[in-house]
Structure formats: structure tokens, C-alpha cells
Amino acid sequence: MSIAPPEKQSKAAAVEVPLYVPVEDAPHAPTPSHKGIMRWLTTVDHKLIGVMYLWFAAFSAVAGGALAGGIRAQLTFPEGITISGTVYRVMSPELYNQFIGMHASFMIFFAIIPAFAGFGNYLVPIMIGARDMAFPKMNAFAFWILIPAAIMMMLSFLWGSTGAGWTGYPPLSSRAYSPLAGVDMWIFGVHLAGISSIMGALNFIVTISNMRAPGMKWFKMPLFCWASLVTSWLQLVATPVLAGVMTMLLTDRMMDTGFFNPAKGGDPLLYQHIFWFYSHPAVYIMILPGFGMVSQIMAAFAGKPLFGYKGMVYATAFIGIIGFLVWGHHMFTAGMEPWLRAYFSFMTMVIAVPTGVKIFSWLATLWGGSIRFTVAMMYALGFLGLFTIGGISGVFLANVPFDVQVHDTYFVVAHIHYVLFGGSIMTILGGLYFWFPKMSGRYLDEKLGKVIFWLIFTGMNITFMPMHWLGIAGMARRIYTYREEFHSLNQLISFGYLFMLAGGILLFGNLFYTLIAKKRTAPNDPWGTNDVQKTFEFMTTSPPPPHNFDRVPKVA
Amino acid sequence: MNKKDIRALVVIWIVGTLMAFLTAALVYAAYPGGSLPEGSAPTAETATTSWISAPASPVADSVRVNFAWTIAVIFPFLYAPIMTLIYCIFRFSREKNPNADQFHEHVPLEVAWTILPALILVAMAVPAYQVLVLMEKRPTNPDVVLDITGHQFFWSYNFPKYDVSVTDDGTGRSPVLLPVDKDVLLKGTASQVNHAWFVPAFGVKFDVLPGRTTTSWVRPNSQGLFKGQCAELCGALHAYMWIHVKVVPEKEFYAWLKEKGATFPPDEAARISQLLGEEVEVTAAPAPGDTLALAAK
Numbered sequence: 048m049s050i051a052p053p054e055k056q057s058k059a060a061a062v063e064v065p066l067y068v069p070v071e072d073a074p075h076a077p078t079p080s081h082k083g084i085m086r087w088l089t090t091v092d093h094k095l096i097g098v099m100y101l102w103f104a105a106f107s108a109v110a111g112g113a114l115a116g117g118i119r120a121q122l123t124f125p126e127g128i129t130i131s132g133t134v135y136r137v138m139s140p141e142l143y144n145q146f147i148g149m150h151a152s153f154m155i156f157f158a159i160i161p162a163f164a165g166f167g168n169y170l171v172p173i174m175i176g177a178r179d180m181a182f183p184k185m186n187a188f189a190f191w192i193l194i195p196a197a198i199m200m201m202l203s204f205l206w207g208s209t210g211a212g213w214t215g216y217p218p219l220s221s222r223a224y225s226p227l228a229g230v231d232m233w234i235f236g237v238h239l240a241g242i243s244s245i246m247g248a249l250n251f252i253v254t255i256s257n258m259r260a261p262g263m264k265w266f267k268m269p270l271f272c273w274a275s276l277v278t279s280w281l282q283l284v285a286t287p288v289l290a291g292v293m294t295m296l297l298t299d300r301m302m303d304t305g306f307f308n309p310a311k312g313g314d315p316l317l318y319q320h321i322f323w324f325y326s327h328p329a330v331y332i333m334i335l336p337g338f339g340m341v342s343q344i345m346a347a348f349a350g351k352p353l354f355g356y357k358g359m360v361y362a363t364a365f366i367g368i369i370g371f372l373v374w375g376h377h378m379f380t381a382g383m384e385p386w387l388r389a390y391f392s393f394m395t396m397v398i399a400v401p402t403g404v405k406i407f408s409w410l411a412t413l414w415g416g417s418i419r420f421t422v423a424m425m426y427a428l429g430f431l432g433l434f435t436i437g438g439i440s441g442v443f444l445a446n447v448p449f450d451v452q453v454h455d456t457y458f459v460v461a462h463i464h465y466v467l468f469g470g471s472i473m474t475i476l477g478g479l480y481f482w483f484p485k486m487s488g489r490y491l492d493e494k495l496g497k498v499i500f501w502l503i504f505t506g507m508n509i510t511f512m513p514m515h516w517l518g519i520a521g522m523a524r525r526i527y528t529y530r531e532e533f534h535s536l537n538q539l540i541s542f543g544y545l546f547m548l549a550g551g552i553l554l555f556g557n558l559f560y561t562l563i564a565k566k567r568t569a570p571n572d573p574w575g576t577n578d579v580q581k582t583f584e585f586m587t588t589s590p591p592p593p594h595n596f597d598r599v600p601k602v603a
Numbered sequence: 604m605n606k607k608d609i610r611a612l613v614v615i616w617i618v619g620t621l622m623a624f625l626t627a628a629l630v631y632a633a634y635p636g637g638s639l640p641e642g643s644a645p646t647a648e649t650a651t652t653s654w655i656s657a658p659a660s661p662v663a664d665s666v667r668v669n670f671a672w673t674i675a676v677i678f679p680f681l682y683a684p685i686m687t688l689i690y691c692i693f694r695f696s697r698e699k700n701p702n703a704d705q706f707h708e709h710v711p712l713e714v715a716w717t718i719l720p721a722l723i724l725v726a727m728a729v730p731a732y733q734v735l736v737l738m739e740k741r742p743t744n745p746d747v748v749l750d751i752t753g754h755q756f757f758w759s760y761n762f763p764k765y766d767v768s769v770t771d772d773g774t775g776r777s778p779v780l781l782p783v784d785k786d787v788l789l790k791g792t793a794s795q796v797n798h799a800w801f802v803p804a805f806g807v808k809f810d811v812l813p814g815r816t817t818t819s820w821v822r823p824n825s826q827g828l829f830k831g832q833c834a835e836l837c838g839a840l841h842a843y844m845w846i847h848v849k850v851v852p853e854k855e856f857y858a859w860l861k862e863k864g865a866t867f868p869p870d871e872a873a874r875i876s877q878l879l880g881e882e883v884e885v886t887a888a889p890a891p892g893d894t895l896a897l898a899a900k
Binding site: 527579 | 608612652653654655656662663665666669670673677678680681684685687688691692695696697700701702703704705706707708709712713716717720721724727728731732734735738739755795796797799801803806808809810812813814815817832833834835836837838839840841842843
């Protein structure tokens with residue numbers, strides 16, 4: 048990347064609009080050495096890699112969604128379907144346990160995290176005015192290593208997969224109780240995904256720290272870049288811990304090391320501590336980038352600058368730090384010292400405060416605004432409502448006596464889906480509608496988009512709201528069958544799944560149709576939001592040229 | 604933004620808070636707790652399993668009350684933001700409000716919405732910690748000690764003091780018995796993989812892990828059959844790993860133990876025999892001073 052000589056800074060806080068020329072005429076545009084499919088396979092361009100991340104995440108979400116469909120099918124007919132006297136089971140209990148483990152693993156490691164990596168890859172270098180990521184080849188490697196990871200995990204179904212859930216607690220995941228190779232493949236899948244995460248995180252940290260355009264001070268970065276930075280630090284610190292515990296599990300299985308085997312002086316509880324030391328920050332890895340995206344979408348379509356930018360930055364950083372100190376709240380029933388339960392409960396409540404600051408700041412951004420109800424904005428508004436519900440149920444879970452009652456029940460399932468579906472997925476879909484014209488030069492259909500939004504929003508609530516009640520009523524989680532009294536609510540939940548399924552199918556139809564049939568018509572600023580919120584990506588062409596900017600842009 | 608909007612905001616937050624109180628009151632009233640009425644002893648099929656609708660121990664009952672309190676203090680932050688959001692959607696659309704305000708900072712407001720929720724959380728935390736203390740207050744001198752062992756995929760129990768072991772076959776026909784209104788110390792471990800002993804009506808859920816002993820306690824205050832379930836994924840038949848606990852009067856409890864071949868320790872034998880209405884066996888527990896006399900005979 049070439050760096051323009053520092054120039055005098057004017058006092059106006061506006062962004063200088065650089066000169067742009069279309070990609071074909073760009074004098075310095077490096078011509079891609081390959082065409083067609085080879086161009087995608089050999090590229091180190093952060094934009095193409097970002098798009099590939101997004102497609103990868105989309106197909107993983109299809110796989111994860113299909114697994115969820117299997118789970119719902121089983122829970123709709125927990126005792127099987129009786130046809131002329133013969134009972135046909137939907138699936139065996141062993142397969143059901145594999146479905147729940149794989150649903151979570153796919154959605155977490157291959158759908159949500161790569162989706163945010165995709166947006167980050169595409170947007171962060173452009174938003175900070177850089178030409179590419181700091182390490183383009185490592186960037187490509189981080190993406191391509193996800194493919195064998197996902198294939199390995201999917202193929203593990205042939206060898207029994209992980210029947211111990213995505214948390215893979217030993218001894219159930221040890222060789223004695225899960226003898227097939229599926230668990231090992233699952234571990235390797237997680238390892239490869241972890242390598243990808245660590246490389247991506249390093250790349251983001253170096254890029255954001257060193258490659259910001261002249262004049263873009265830390266507190267002038269768009270909030271999405273801040274969110275990516277904090278997320279990357281979380282990934283960099285936490286993911287090696289996951290890799291460590293997975294390796295210990297692997298050597299326990301392969302070489303009888305006995306880290307978690309009580310007969311050899313090991314301790315199954317040790318696994319839970321190390322695992323959650325990663326997996327709680329992982330929750331923030333899966334939501335903080337979404338916070339950043341939603342902040343920008345909301346400000347853009349409310350016609351108002353984001354309320355409390357600095358407060359938002361501090362809240363993001365604070366959540367990132369405290370996120371490392373609360374892992375024990377996943378283990379309130381696992382047996383720990385009384386004071387330790389009190390401590391983890393306290394820290395969990397502490398983390399609710401910056402989260403509250405964010406929700407209030409978004410509301411204050413909307414207040415007095417002039418809201419345009421584009422599909423992206425509808426997802427952002429939907430996110431705000433749903434994430435509030437997920438946050439409030441999270442505060443309830445910080446209350447130890449209540450948590451002990453609903454731990455490992457459907458209340459927890461409801462909570463994480465309000466956070467990861469109502470939170471992460473809504474922001475991903477909002478970001479997709481918002482930045483799709485920038486990435487492709489084509490607009491997604493807004494009318495169809497609204498239909499899809501309402502299908503997904505309604506289905507999401509029908510599916511996950513009753514789970515709160517089931518959990519309080521005592522329906523345990525990860526069960527293959529359940530007591531008769533829970534039957535009607537489970538039917539309702541499966542009905543809600545069908546809404547989301549319809550929404551998902553229409554969304555893919557919309558994507559393919561737009562990419563094939565529609566013409567590139569999107570201008571530099573596809574939503575006309577530059578008068579509200581100036582960010583660099585809306586000052587270059589749609590899609591941007593390979594080198595992003597003909598002249599290094601600067602913040603004046 | 605004008606005064607009308609500010610007024611609406613104030614109304615929203617007051618209504619949201621009142622709605623939260625109302626929700627809490629409704630939850631509290633709908634689930635009054637208290638011991639189950641006589642003669643309503645549940646069977647295996649209908650066994651009550653809920654800490655909220657049928658709490659059967661002081662801990663479960665405290666959690667029920669604490670739950671309603673938590674709703675009262677936390678739900679304002681559920682209702683009011685969502686109502687504010689809905690207000691914004693209808694009031695601040697481009698049609699209704701073509702010219703957006705441009706304010707984007709208000710330090711006192713930001714400080715307020717950082718401090719105030721923190722204080723509200725204290726209001727949630729203090730009673731929660733009181734219940735936590737109750738949950739942690741394991742009896743130092745329990746009336747009964749119950750050793751629980753989780754297996755793939757059933758539960759076995761041992762009364763170490765009486766040397767009685769029983770196994771729950773999962774059908775409800777062979778429940779483990781506990782005396783009503785007595786302190787029971789629960790000590791759990793597992794033979795193969797992790798499980799969790801979860802009886803909602805008792806407000807008890809604790810993981811049992813191989814190689815470790817975890818503890819909890821319960822003082823059942825209602826009679827009946829209480830159903831629970833393993834609450835930690837333990838393998839294929841996890842969903843079928845039922846728990847059945849029957850809470851009975853003390854007399855019935857000891858009669859059941861005796862039927863199971865219990866040997867009662869000397870310091871309790873007399874009291875238990877009396878309870879069961881048997882002849883007190885004088886020789887059962889010779890007093891220390893009598894030892895010589897007995898030997899001389």
C-alpha cells in the first residue's frame with residue numbers, strides 16, 4: 048500500500064471525498080492474472096475473499112439449518128410416526144445427539160464466525176482506507192483452511208460424529224464412551240477452524256493498527272472497525288485456549304494421556320473450565336461485529352449520527368475485557384466453591400451494564416430521527432428488539448438461584464437463540480441487505496426482502512419464545528423425547544421453524560436471482576446516506592476496484 | 604423532538620415499569636407455592652416436577668419468590684426499551700418526521716444510563732445472593748445422608764448410615780424414599796460419564812462427575828412422588844434417565860429402609876424402633892457401663 052504524504056489537517060471534521068474513476072479506467076488497477084473460477088481460487092484480494100467467506104457461511108447455515116430441521120422433526124414426533132401399526136422413528140437417539148452437536152458446531156464455527164469474518168474482510172480495509180489486508184496471502188489461507196475443516200466435520204457423520212454435543216464434555220467424548228473416529232474428526236475440524244480464526248484475527252489487528260488512512264485517528268474509525276478490532280483480540284487470546292483443550296482431549300483419546308480421566312488422576316471439570324474460557328468470549332466474537340454493523344446501519348437510516356460514539360467504543364472494549372472473566376456462569380451447577388459462584392454471578396451482572404449502554408445508545412440514535420424503513424433497517428430494528436429480550440434473559444441467568452433451576456433446560460436454548468439468531472443472524476442479514484449493492488453493484492429486491500424479513504422475524508419468535516416457558520416448566524435440554532405435557536408447545540416451535548425455512552429459501556432465491564438477472568446499477572453511495580454518515584466504502588465505486596481507491600483517501 | 608415526545612418517553616418508562624410490576628405480581632399470584640394439599644400425592648405419570656408451580660422445599664420456594672422479584676426489577680428494562688423502539692418506529696419515520704435531529708451526545712444521560720441499571724442490578728443481586736446462601740447452607744448435622752450415583756442410564760442410591768442401596772429403574776415403580784421435613788444431604792458422583800441430578804420441585808440441580816463428589820441438600824416439605832431428570836447430556840438414552848423421589852412421613856421412610864434390609868446404627872436404633880411401634884430391644888445398645896456386667900454373664 049502506498050501512503051500519501053501527510054498533509055495539513057483542516058479543522059473541519061468532514062471527510063474529504065477522494066476522486067474516483069470506474070475500475071476499467073483505473074490507471075493503476077492491477078489486472079487480475081486469471082479469469083473466471085481461477086480468479087476466485089487464486090485471489091488474495093480481501094474483497095473476493097470476503098465474498099467467499101460470506102458464501103461459505105451461507106452454505107454452512109443451510110447445513111446447520113437442515114440439521115435444526117432434523118432436530119425439530121424428531122421433537123415433533125418424539126415417539127415416532129405410527130403408520131398402520133408400525134412405528135417409524137424419525138431418527139435414533141444416537142443420531143439425534145449427533146444432530147444437536149453438529150447443528151451448534153456448524154452454526155458457530157462455520158456460519159456465524161465466518162459470516163462476520165466475511166464482512167470484516169470486505170469492509171474493514173475499505174472503511175479504514177487501505178488497499179488490502181496487511182497479509183493478503185495469510186488472509187487467503189485463513190479462508191481456504193475453513194473448507195477442509197467443514198468437510199471434515201460434515202464427513203464425521205459417517206463415523207459417529209460427536210454425540211457429546213458441541214461442548215464435547217469428557218468423559219462422554221472420551222474414547223471409552225465415544226469410540227468412533229467421528230469425535231476425532233470433529234476435534235480436527237475445530238482445530239482447523241481455530242487456525243483460521245487466529246490468522247484472521249492477527250491480520251485484522253495488524254491491518255487496523257497500521258493501515259488506517261492519513262487522518263483516521265482511533266476515534267474516527269467507523270464503529271464496525273472497532274468491533275472487528277475488539278473481536279480480533281478476543282479471537283487471538285481465546286482461540287489458542289480452545290485449541291489447547293481440544294488437543295488435550297485428542298491426546299486423551301489417542302494416547303491415553305488422562306488429562307480428563309479421573310482414573311488417571313485427571314479431572315473432567317478441568318475441561319469445562321478451559322473450554323468455557325474460550326467459549327464465553329466466543330459468544331462476544333459472535334455478537335460484537337454485529338453490534339458494529341447495526342450501529343452503522345441504524346445511524347445511516349435514522350438520518351442521524353450514531354448517539355454516543357465514544358461510549359459505544361468503550362462499551363465494546365469493556366465487554367471484550369469482562370468477557371474473559373465470566374466463563375464460570377456456564378458452570379453454576381458443575382460444582383464450584385460458593386464464593387466462586389457469587390463472583391461469576393457478579394461479573395455477569397457487570398457485563399450487563401455496557402450492554403445496556405449500547406441498547407440505550409441505539410434507542411437514542413433512533414429518537415428524533417427520520418427513519419427510512421429499508422430491509423436493512425428493518426433487520427436492525429428487529430435486532431434491537433430481539434437482542435433486548437436475549438439480554439434480559441441473560442440477566443436472569445446471572446441470578447444463580449434461578450440459573451440453577453433453568454441450567455441445561457430449554458430456557459438456555461431460548462436465551463442463546465435470541466442472542467445468536469435474534470442478535471447475530473439478524474445483524475448479518477441486515478448487513479447483507481445494506482452492503483450487497485456495494486459488493487455486487489446490484490440491489491436486492493426490497494419488496495421481497497420485507498416478506499423475507501417478516502417470515503424470519505415471526506418464525507424466530509414463534510420458535511424461540513415458547514422455549515423460555517418450556518425451560519421454566521422443566522423441559523431439559525438435549526433430550527430425544529419429552530414428557531407429554533410439553534407436546535403442544537413443541538409442535539408450535541416446529542411450526543415456527545417452517546416460517547424461517549420459507550424465509551431462508553426465498554432469501555437464497557432472491558440472492559441468486561439478483562446476481563444472475565439484475566444489472567449493475569448501484570452508485571457509489573447506494574443508499575444516499577453519505578450526508579449522514581461518511582464512511583469510505585460509500586465513496587468508491589460499487590463494487591470497488593481491486594485496489595479500492597485510486598488515490599489514498601484521507602480524513603480531514 | 605419536542606416536549607410532547609419527552610412526555611411520551613416518560614410515560615413509556617412509567618408504564619413499562621408498572622407493567623413489569625404487574626407481570627411480577629401475576630407470576631407471584633399464579634404460582635402461590637405452599638405445600639401440596641393432602642391426598643394429592645402425585646403418581647409416576649403426573650409427578651409434579653416444577654419449582655415454580657409446585658415447590659416442595661424451602662430452596663425451591665425461595666427461588667419462586669426470587670423469580671417474581673427479579674421480574675419486577677428487571678422487566679422494566681425489557682418492556683420500556685421495546686415500547687420506546689415501537690414509539691420510534693411510528694413517531695420518527697421519514698413521513699412523520701422528515702427532518703432528523705442531529706444531537707448525538709449527552710454526557711449526563713449516558714452517565715445516568717450506566718449508573719442507574721447498575722443500581723437496579725444491585726437490587727436484583729442482594730436477594731439473589733440471599734437465596735444463594737440458603738442453597739449453599741448444607742446441613743452440618745443432616746438427618747439423612749443420601750449418596751447418589753449416576754450411571755449410563757439410571758440412578759442408584761445408597762444410604763451410607765443404614766447400608767441400604769437401591770436402584771431407580773426409571774419407571775416410577777422403584778422410587779427412592781426421603782422423609783418429609785428432614786434435612787437431607789445429597790452427595791453425588793458418577794460411575795462413567797457426567798450427569799446432573801435435577802429434581803425441579805426440590806430446587807436442586809447439581810452435576811455429578813466421575814472421580815469427584817459434589818454435594819447439595821434438600822429439606823422436602825411436601826409429600827408425594829417427585830419426578831426429575833438427568834440434566835447433563837450423558838449419551839444415547841439421556842432423555843430416559845428419569846429420577847423418582849417419593850417423600851413420605853418419617854415412619855414410612857424407616858419402615859421402607861428396614862424392608863430393604865437396613866441395619867440401624869446403635870445411636871438411632873431405639874428411636875427408630877419406637878417410631879415403627881416395635882418392642883424396644885434392650886440389648887441392642889449396651890451402655891458403656893454395662894459392658895463388664897454383660898461380659899460377666
